[in-house]
Amino acid sequence: MKTIKEPNFYIHGWRFLSIGLLVYFWSVGQSSISSFILILVLLVMASLRWRFSLPIWTVLLDMLVCLLLLPYTDIHAYGLALPIFELAVRGRWIFAIASMLLYLSFPYPASSTSLVIWVYVTAFFFGMFSCSMLKARHMYLAEADEQRKARAEQERIKLDLLEANHTAVQHAELMERYRISRQLHDHLGHDLTGALLALQAYEYAQDSEEGKQLLHDVKHRLERSTVSLREAVHNVTPTAYIGIERLEHIIRNFQPLDIGFQKSGDMLLISAHIWALLEACLKEALTNVARHSNATSVKINLQVTESIARLLIHDNGSAATRNHTGSGLRGLKMRARAMGGSLSINQEDGFMLVMVIPLEKGG
Structure with a gap:
């Protein structure tokens, strides 16, 4: 000014x-x-x-x-x-x-x-x-006013997109829960109820043939319930890596660095849109190490408490060879701020990147 x-x-x-x-x-x-x-x-x-x-x-x-x-x-x-x-x-x-x-x-x-x-x-x-x-x-x-308006508009759009993404994730979770509950109720619940009634009738059966028929019906219903339960579990199991498994998959397949990974806390507290941000942060950090650093090892630590998720990525590269003003890191900082978190960088001993994101109460 x-x-x-x-x-x-x-x-x-x-x-x-x-x-x-x-x-x-x-x-x-x-x-x-x-x-x-x-x-x-x-x-x-x-x-x-x-x-x-x-x-x-x-x-x-x-x-x-x-x-x-x-x-x-x-x-x-x-x-x-x-x-x-x-x-x-x-x-x-x-x-x-x-x-x-x-x-x-x-x-x-x-x-x-x-x-x-x-x-x-x-x-x-x-x-x-x-x-x-x-x-x-x-x-x-x-020009400064136009730039401020453009930045404010970008921040507003990003907040709207994050809110829409969060809402879509919650809606998808509710729909999946509803689908599983209906499937268990319509198939597994009916078969188990029928098997229970058949067993109760078997106790009062006078004829051995009638008892065998009831036992056969119970066996058939239990087998069908087992198949229905197996199909439900198979449909719920994801075909791609998600959450902590996705982060571990990225780390395992990133070569040729020596990467050490540690995790602590309940990973189920992290929602899907936060996992997406943590994944983007991990990819950006590892890519920067491979392209712009002479580091030979990287330490990654993911800590989850009841209130925050903290991702720390620390390599032993020379700070003089690194630039922390790239568009990728700037975008991550903006996304972290939009979620109420932060992204900090320290170059005193190698290159350390720390992302902290608050978790929502109640998951």
């Missing part, structure tokens, strides 16, 4: 420097009351512009005061440099040039004409320079 304030700093500095020049001419010349009034009025106007954003028509007041005191003071010519500067700063360059030519048409002593021209030209060009700086400042602020 310091760069943004510099144009106004130089503009106000020029205004008060011009007032100081008038004070100097007043002190070395005739210290008349008219010159003092001119300096006082211009000083008040410069102070007001320093404190407030005055409209451009107020420049006419500076011109009017200088023209009214023209017959009574010799420093009015230098005071007219301020209106020229103000017009140039506001981008009214044509009016500034016209005013400069108009002022130069007034009769000045031959000894001071060149100095007056130099003061006017300097005021004009410094005003043009200040105007360009103000425009650049405005463009910079507009």
